[in-house]
Amino acid sequence: MKQTGVISAAILSLFFGTAAIASAQHDQQKSAQHESKPAAQAQPARPAQSQARPQQTYGGAYHGGVQPNGPTYGGVHHSGVPQRQEQVRSGFVQSRAGSWKDEHQSWSQRGGYNGYRIPDARFRLYFGRDHFFRVYGLPLVFVGGLPRFQYDGYWVTIMDPWPESWGSNWYETDDVYLDNTGDGYYLYERNYPDYPIAVTVSF
Numbered sequence: 001m002k003q004t005g006v007i008s009a010a011i012l013s014l015f016f017g018t019a020a021i022a023s024a025q026h027d028q029q030k031s032a033q034h035e036s037k038p039a040a041q042a043q044p045a046r047p048a049q050s051q052a053r054p055q056q057t058y059g060g061a062y063h064g065g066v067q068p069n070g071p072t073y074g075g076v077h078h079s080g081v082p083q084r085q086e087q088v089r090s091g092f093v094q095s096r097a098g099s100w101k102d103e104h105q106s107w108s109q110r111g112g113y114n115g116y117r118i119p120d121a122r123f124r125l126y127f128g129r130d131h132f133f134r135v136y137g138l139p140l141v142f143v144g145g146l147p148r149f150q151y152d153g154y155w156v157t158i159m160d161p162w163p164e165s166w167g168s169n170w171y172e173t174d175d176v177y178l179d180n181t182g183d184g185y186y187l188y189e190r191n192y193p194d195y196p197i198a199v200t201v202s203f
Contacts, residue, residue: 091142092171097161100195104160106183107198113184115200118154126152127178132190136172147171151178153203158187160197 107113139150148157186196
């Protein structure tokens, strides 16, 4: 009986000793994880980005840091959508009018413009017939089949089809400008100022 009691005591002692050791090891691991987390979570301080806009360099307009001398397609838009030459060409072919006179709608015909309105002071500096640019070379995507490009920090979506009388590569070769005729914003091609194309402006 005495021997059974000694064996039981030894087994219990071994059991509790093992449990205590395991618990201590677990506590050490947990403590080590907590100490290493702040170092892993710490990120290097990023330099503050300047809010100043670069000087105007092309067509009297700011292009959000995009160089006007290179194509947009072939790169990747910030959304991750690749813009290759064939995609851009296909997108613009699909947005061409069969009969612009029948398919075009002014903002009055559309029920009025309800998009973002550019502040007047900014509009005078970067928009209007004296501030022309080319769509080629600006950030460009197609959203719901509609061309959308970035100009002066704003996203401009072309709502109308473009006239069939324009050259098939007008977006690469022709100067355009954005203007407001009172009822909303329109894109104008400098060679065809009688064809205003309705656009919306957003951030």
